[in-house]
Structures are given as C-alpha cells and as structure tokens.
Amino acid sequence: MKLPRGVQPDFPLGRLTTVRTGGTADWFARPTTEGELSELLAWAHEADLVLGTIGSGSNLLVADDGFRGLAIKLDGELAGIEREGERLVCGGGARLPSASAKAAGWGLAGIEFGVNIPGTAGGAVKMNANAYGGQLAEVLEWVDVATAAGSDRRRPEQLGFAYRSSNLGPGEVVAQVSFHLHPDDPASIKARLEEMRGKRREAQPSGIKTFGSTFKNPEDERAEGRSAGQLLEAAGCRGLRHGAARFSEKHANFVENTGEATTAEVLELMAEGRRRVHDRFGVVLEPEVQVLGEALWPEGWAL
C-alpha cells in the first residue's frame, strides 16, 4: 500500500509533549479529516505498525529510543470546536481550555473544569480527566472512535471510566466528542473560569516543562487519605533531582524538566520517589503519566 500523503519519517516527538523529552517516531502524520484518519489507520494496520495518538502531550512521556510505529496528532477539522444548540461538538484534537472558553462565550455551562486541563478532548476522554469536582462523564454525550476496522459512536457508559482511565486501547482514536451542556449567563461562567484559574495558580507551578501529575493518588489505606503529592513530600521528594529532572518545589507530584532532561532521567527520578514512599509508608504509587514507546524502567522500579 502506498505511503499516505503527509506521512513523515523519523519525526521528533519530544516537542509535542509538555515535558519535552524523548526520541523520534518512525512515522508521523497530522490527519485533518475523518477520511485522512481512516486512510492512515488502514495503512498502519496493513503495514503492521503500532499506532500512538498524541493529544497535547500533557500527560505523556516519549521513550528516549522513540516510538516504532505511526504517531498521529489530530488537526484541522479533527481539532475543531462547534456549537450545536446546547451541545459542544469537538474534534478529538480540540484543546480543552479553548473548548471551555468557547462554551463560556456561547453561554454554555458544564465544562468549566476543562479550563485548567491542558489536554485535548480526546486525551481527556482516554484519561478520564477531571478537576475541581467536574465530572467529564456527566457532560459527555458520545464519542466517535475510529479504528482500522471503521468508526463507531460510544456512550460514556461504554467507555469503562475509572479513576484516570478508560477502556480505550492504543489502536482506538477519539475522533469527535459531544458534550451536552446547559445554558447559563456568559458572565457568570467566565467568573467561574477566572476563579478556577486563580485557584490553580496558587496550587501548582506554572511556566515549567511538566506532564502534571506523575502518580495517581493511591487508594491504599496506609496512605491515610493522603494524595500522591503529600506522600512524596513527606518522603522528602520535594525538589529532589536526578540529572535535569526534579520533583517541583511547589508540587511534589509534578516532575519538572529543568533543562535538557531525558526520559531516562525522569524515569529514574520516578523510581526514586516511588521507592521512598514505599519505604516510608508501604504504599506503592502507580504512574498516571502514559508512556509512548518502550519505557526503560530503572532496576529500582520493581518493589
């Protein structure tokens, strides 16, 4: 099968992530329509290539050795944001903060929580992203999922949502998302967005290269209700560094790339934080961040 138009070889992926580490994808493309997307999926299937979808790369670590497959980033129509009555229909590649801001301007409420989640609509569905008690599943109406076998529409109850996870597999691409919102006064919605931005500025570092939460908050009772960040902090990880990677001084569950960090340095630091929390509290932290490619977890990772 002929190489589809726009497919590029050896594409550096680090710059498509917010932490900016990692190597190249064997193949990369930016489909802009559902037609282009299905052509790429069919090509990857026929060429026996693994598929990796990149949203805003805001919870993503790319392996230093890169990704042996086809990486795609949705663009054009597949990143659009449209209003249909009380619905917001977004391409899977639409940025969530832009969707929240647009909805506010149109007097549609319910997706305010997205203002502080620097990911895409598709990435938010895959990760079941949430903030400040906003429930993605409450406003999500349907998603169109594209695979090499075709596209189908799924309801939230079919997506297997659990804490920061869904049942979507690597070959399944969220191409379109519909949010059913409710009318409200644009000024009140915008005031809520501003309040949420303010709260976030107080709690989290800004302007740094990071992928947000590194570990999930544990359900283990030995954590005694503490978050991953609180456990890491108590275990002395705030500001801890490995090479150019360090746990943020402001939020211990955020890893920061302070310069030219590698993914290996980030993984080493994660392993050290995880080991310290385990030694101190007996709690095993599990990563929230997703890895594209073969992650070389350091020896100390297994506890």
Ligand SMILES: Cc1cc2nc3c(=O)[nH]c(=O)nc-3n(C[C@H](O)[C@H](O)[C@H](O)COP(=O)(O)OP(=O)(O)OC[C@H]3O[C@@H](n4cnc5c(N)ncnc54)[C@H](O)[C@@H]3O)c2cc1C
């Ligand atoms: C400063 C900061 C603050 C954050 N705050 C929050 C927060 O408050 N709440 C929260 O939940 N998260 C938060 N995050 C994490 C992150 O923004 C979310 O997990 C977000 O949903 C990831 O979306 P993304 O588009 O960046 O996905 P990526 O990071 O690009 O990818 C994450 C996963 O989703 C998959 N994926 C991406 N797009 C698609 C698609 N279209 N179809 C299928 N799979 C796809 C990827 O393959 C990968 O497995 C924060 C991150 C940062 C950097």
